[in-house]
Amino acid sequence: MSINWKQYELQEGFYDELISSPGNPRIPARQLASYLSSLTEDEIQSRKLAAESTIKDMGVSFTVYSEGENIDRAWPFDIVPRIISAQQWEKTAAGLRQRLKALNMFIDDLYHEQRIIKDGVIPEFVLKQSKNYRPECEGVNPRFGVWAHICGTDLVRDGDGQFYVLEDNLRVPSGVSYMLENRSIMKRVLPEVFEKVSIAPVGDYPEALFNMLASLSPRQSASPVVAVLTPGIFNSAYFEHAFLAQRMGAELVEGSDLVVGKDDCVYMKTISGLERVDVIYRRIDDMFLDPEVFQPDSVLGVPGLMRAWRKGKVALANAPGAGVADDKVVYAYVPDIIRYYLSEEPLIPNVETYLCYDDEQREYVLDNLDKLVVKPANESGGYGMLVGPHSTKKEREHFAELITANPRNYIAQPTLALSTAPTLVGRSKVEPRHLDLRPFILQGESSYVTTGGLTRVAMKKGSLVVNSSQGGGSKDTWIVDTSARKS
């Protein structure tokens, strides 16, 4: 049996990305929907298998720590893409640029005059107690005043169809390689649709990333040496580190490949001896960067790296300390931050957020734990969260204790009616599954936003957790221009 869109069971109260009412695809999705329903069950199955074998051949994989020796696992992929109209995307992209610009001004201010605190927009203790504030970074002047060069912002759509920012990932956001690989898979799986529909390409990201990184070089040379610093093959995002280095023509290095010389410059060990490195796209956390400054037992980092960076001999992206704005308490203030630095209204709203350090808000949170999502302020990857409606009484009691003991470290948000999109289940049935979107934003001298981003989907029915480390999968994301129809 082929796909019948009339039988697609929309969930009440949830926005569906492709289907507006039973049997009615949204305009940008019409051609895809009619193409998919023209396929027989066997044809759909063979496309699904084609996608799976492509993924295997590409070796697209990420690590799940608990799997021990098996460091590869195919990334679950759904062949039904998620579609957003070009006009809507344009507005969203502008909002993402605005947000990162303001956040960078905020970080730069924090490590210099701290005007925003003096002016009373943000309470001082938010900063004082932030796990990611690095006094070692005070007074440093990264090029263009930019600290967070690469940002992976998580967007969600609520029941009203509006995009909201769920979190800003300013430390070492990953997933962009999957966005790029998903597109190459889809081109092999549904070439017929690419012929007909005007889908914006995504392939220029590595180029944009390289240009941005090169622009940070402290040496004014025509071809700066750019390196991607990875913790190594056992890191969950190693695939991505290698992928990006390859696409950019940059060196993929581990801490042990680098040394800081007496001249405070960073060198890599090559077959010809030492070669100077100008820009490091580091994919390891602040705390492991330099054992001389941070964790002394770290073997992932490079002794002296902070010294080299502070003296302006090497550029680090993202800059150490940028994570201070990646705090979920700071998140709650981003709309104010945008107004304060840019004198503009935020183009994309935040999800309503309750700060547990505030007595009144905390009381509300504790009274409504069964309805809210509680998150620790400084964790990422979906770890240490409480999803109220899906929690047990015991879990709620545990979180109530945690919150009371350390209110600064927790925020709560209403459980969102995360939007859905048709996802292939079994041989040829499509069912709604919840998803989010992670676009990637670059900022150097100017800024850049990916066309669309990585759509992550909770493959389990009813689940709202999309993280790959928690069993989520992904879909290709199409930005479709309906005004420029291909003949």
Add this chain to the structure above:
Amino acid sequence: MLSKVAERIFWAARYLERVESTARMLSIYDTLLFDLPKQINFGWYNLIVINSLEQDFNERYSVQDERNVVKFLVGDDTNPSSIVTSLKAIRENIRTTRDVIPADTWELVNELSQYVEGNIQQGINRRDRHEFLGNIISACQQIIGLWQVNMARDSAWEMLKLGQNLERADMTTRNLDAATAAIMQIEDDDFAVNSEQIIWGNVLRSLSADQPYRRAMRSSVKGWLVCTFLLSDARFPRSVGFCLDRMIEAAKSLPRSEKIIADIRALHKTVTERDDDSPPGADMRDALNELQISLQYLHFTLSRTWFLSDQEPLAVAQ
């Protein structure tokens, strides 16, 4: 190029060469056994001896028969040189050098690993073995072809060449050594001459040297001529002399290579100027043994020159 990357590429090339030569050796071995008179005590276990794997094999198997030997050489992950282990090593090395090797290599290596893992039983059963091994050989050649056509002739390329030629030279000496050992077992009877021809012919085929030998030597298959050809021919890509020559060429384009070039040249001279037209026997085995040690030593020098990340003193290159 990073020292670590250089080392990984070198090993990827060595292992790829090993996969191909193991597959080729296995795929023609039954023909040899069919042709030899039944009186001659010469069996599958000899393949284990060629690869110096006696200890590993005997720890695993008590019966030295065809099934176990093939299983051990193709699919045993406790054998450090089996096709499966070598592919794993290639995969790890390519996976960590994807930034300097043509992107398609990764897909081809993945395909090959999956094919081998999914069809190992075919390799063990006699019926399907030819096809199975043939597919492995083609896949290896496809990867080498991809490199040949698409790679910039930069340091990564030279490292590949070094790894490939060192492994080839080593494999050729092993084949020669095994044949000489086998010949020495043959009793001087009516079958002797015929058996010698069969054994040396097999060495040539197993190195794809059959045709080139005949064209270069213009002679029937004779032990000392086969040895001379496979040690010193200047044009055949699997002769030890040729491999060493290519290594010199590769090293010339790499930095800090004076010492290593001098070492390879000295070895090249010893191998190609060898003058011995007596039937290969104990002397030959000693010479081959020494040659293998020299090749190992070459590997150490290579590794000291380019791979060790704590190389001292480190000159600053701009």
